[in-house]
Amino acid sequence: MTGLVLKLSPKERILINGAVIENGDRRSRLAIMTPDANILRLRDAIHPEDAKTPVRRVCYALQLVLSGDSEPDEVYLSLLRQIEELSQVFTDADSRAVLTEASTAIIATQHYRAMKALKSLFPREDRLLAVGSR
Numbered sequence: 750m751t752g753l754v755l756k757l758s759p760k761e762r763i764l765i766n767g768a769v770i771e772n773g774d775r776r777s778r779l780a781i782m783t784p785d786a787n788i789l790r791l792r793d794a795i796h797p798e799d800a801k802t803p804v805r806r807v808c809y810a811l812q813l814v815l816s817g818d819s820e821p822d823e824v825y826l827s828l829l830r831q832i833e834e835l836s837q838v839f840t841d842a843d844s845r846a847v848l849t850e851a852s853t854a855i856i857a858t859q860h861y862r863a864m865k866a867l868k869s870l871f872p873r874e875d876r877l878l879a880v881g882s883r
Contacts, residue, residue, distance in 0.1 A: 753781040753788065762791040767817040788861060789815040793868075803838070804867055804874045807831045811855075811864040821858055828855050828863075835870075838877065844870060 755763065757772040757779065764770075765781070765788050781788060789812060800809035810828060813819040829852060836848050847866050854863035 755779045755781065764789040764791060764816055787815045787817055802874055802878060803835060804870045807835070808864050808867050811860045814860045821860065825855065839870065839873065844873060
């Protein structure tokens with residue numbers, strides 16, 4: 750089987766090309782065969798009020814692309830610029846690898862992959878902000 754396979758929990762909601770789809774009462778698997786489909790698990794969605802930190806703002810911008818509320822071509826340079834700015838703060842090798850993965854994914858128009866990579870920086874960002882607020 751090729752394509753993206755989504756394993757959904759009961760009643761889990763996903764957004765596919767702007768349409769919210771809710772799973773039934775049982776676990777299920779969906780095979781997404783269209784390679785350019787925009788897909789977002791709603792449990793992964795960031796609420797606009799929660800996009801208060803630099804990493805979360807980039808993830809939110811990626812989420813808007815996935816939901817169809819932003820055009821990838823219009824935010825392409827902005828996303829790469831924001832990731833470049835993050836690289837000025839996240840200087841350790843692990844974080845740099847994550848930022849490189851996110852940039853590569855954006856260049857390849859794999860926005861969900863970029864968002865997933867950047868979300869792994871949330872704990873580090875939270876620690877940095879906690880230290881900075883003391």
